[in-house]
Amino acid sequence: MTTWPEHQTEIRPWNPRHRQGSRADHTLDSIEVSIPPRIAGLAYEPVGAVARAHEAAVIAVARLEAGHGQYLAPLSDFLLRSESVASSKIEHIDAGWRAFGKAIGGGKASDEARSQLAAVQALIALVDAARTAPITAEDLLGAHRLLMAPDYYAAKDSGTFRDVQNWIGGSDYTPIDALYVPPPPELVPALMDDLLAFARRTDLPILAQAAIAHAQFESIHPFVDGNGRIGRALISAILRRRGLTDRVTVPMASVMLADTSRYFAQLTSYRVGNADEFVEYLALAAVHSSEAAAESARNLATLPHRWxxxxxxxxxxxxxxxxxxxxxxxxxNIDSAHRITGTTEASTYRALDRLTAAGVLEVLAESKRHRVWAAVDVIAELDALSAAIGKRSAADVRAIRQAVPARTPGT
Incomplete structure (x- = not known):
């Protein structure tokens, strides 16, 4: 078992900018904040079951990357979208695949669909940046600007680390009864420098580095909003930076989405020094999501012949x-379809209509100016992938619980 420092706590005065909320909110004058440890130079080496899970994860991801070469171009976009949508759903942002497809195609989209599309763009930006250079604060800030862009009010404060105290759970007005209170804002820049130094290292087991970096990021909570989605994108960025992935995105957020209580409990466990637990959790998530993604790749490969x-x-x-x-x-949309066919717009419209009549395509947006079509089988496979990952994850939890002997009273 690897020894890992737990978070410390400090009592800080609470001076709210506005007096709102209940009487308890009004009388709150001090809060207990969490102070994550500095981790840039810490050693980590998984042993036992954690090491075995880590090895299985590396093998599963490598197989996914190498085993579907002829399908990696479509699979790459497919998995990017799957990961971003699942990550958004953890934050209760769910437009549904059809509305999301409408946003991708440039049709009139709901706020939630535009937010999910922004999550895709943020993930792409962060992973692409990690391909060529170590991950920097500006990379994170740039991804955050993309993520927050659809929300006018959030966009105004995007692309900067927070300068206010935030918290998770509890009251809307103060940290009273909060589930977790991150470090004060004045500590955030130094903690993020430390985290990014940890992320730049090349002497750590890859999945373990990504897991710990994610848990540390969520503990620092450096943004006012968007921490979960950027923190989960950081996992993919580290895998890309370390060379474990080259084109695919491992859709691990679907595991987290399948049991959010377990995911949040694992983050809490990390904060009391149980890094091993979170590393094993993320490693098993990589195994389940890679295996399910490989099955989706095989399903996608059959579609052109079926069509x-x-x-x-x-x-x-x-x-x-x-x-x-x-x-x-x-x-x-008509523009992208027209570029593919290279024929007249009228000929392209007729082809789209015939494929729609055959059931290959479905019209997502009927607007004459912004009509959007989607391959219904691909959309169905996106839903199937998320469900398959959830089932694999649930089966893993059941197996773990069955392997633990029942406790008798007094033990």
Missing amino acids: RDIARPRAGSSDETLLAHLLDRPIL
């Missing part, structure tokens, strides 16, 4: 050309 059987396009037709690109571009 051709259904639509029976003429050789050299616009229909055939669209079908050949549909895995790469499952969400289409």
Whole structure:
């Protein structure tokens, strides 16, 4: 078992800017804040069951990356979207796949759909930055600006570390009865420098580094809003930076979404020094999500043949050309479809109509100016992937509980 320092606590005066809330809120004059340890130079080496889970995770991710080379272009976008949407759902932002597809296609979208699309863009930006250089504060701040952009009020304070005290749970007005109170804002810059120094290291087990960095980020809670989504994107960025992934995004947020209580409990456990538990949790999440993603890759690979059987396009037709690109571009508007077909706009519209009539495409947005089509089978597979990951995760929890002997009274 690896020894890991627990968070310390300090009592700080509470001077609210506005007097709101209950009488208890009004009379609160001090709060207990959490002070995460500095971790930049700490050693970590998993042993026993944690080491075995870590090794299994590295193998599973490597297999996903290497085993589906011919399908990695469509699979890459597919997994990016799956990870971002699941991460948003943890924050109770769920537009549904059809509304999300409408946002991707440029149709009129709900606030939730635009927020989910922004999460995709933030994840892409952070992972792309990690591909070529160590992760920096500006990378995180830039991803945060993208994430917050759809919300006018949140966007005004985006792209900067917080300068106010925040908290999780409890009252809307003060940290009274909060589940967790992160460090005071004046400590955030130094703690983030320390975290990024930890993330730059190359002498740590990869999944363990990503797990600890995520838990530490969530403990610092450096932003007013968006901490969960940026913190989960950091996991993918570290895997990319360390070279474990090159094109795929491992959809681990679906494991967290399947049992959010367990996920939050694991973060709490990390704060009392149980880094091993969180590393094992994330390693098993990587195993389950990689295996489920590999199954989705196999399912996606069968779709072009199925579509051709259904639509029976003429050789050299616009229909055939669209079908050949549909895995790469499952969400289409007339502009993107027209670029694919290379024919007239009228010919492209007719091809889209024929594929819709055949059941290959579904119209997500009916607006004449912003019509959006989607490959319904790809959308269905996105839902299937999330469900499959949830089932694998739940089965893992049951197996763990069954392996632990029942406690008798007094023990």
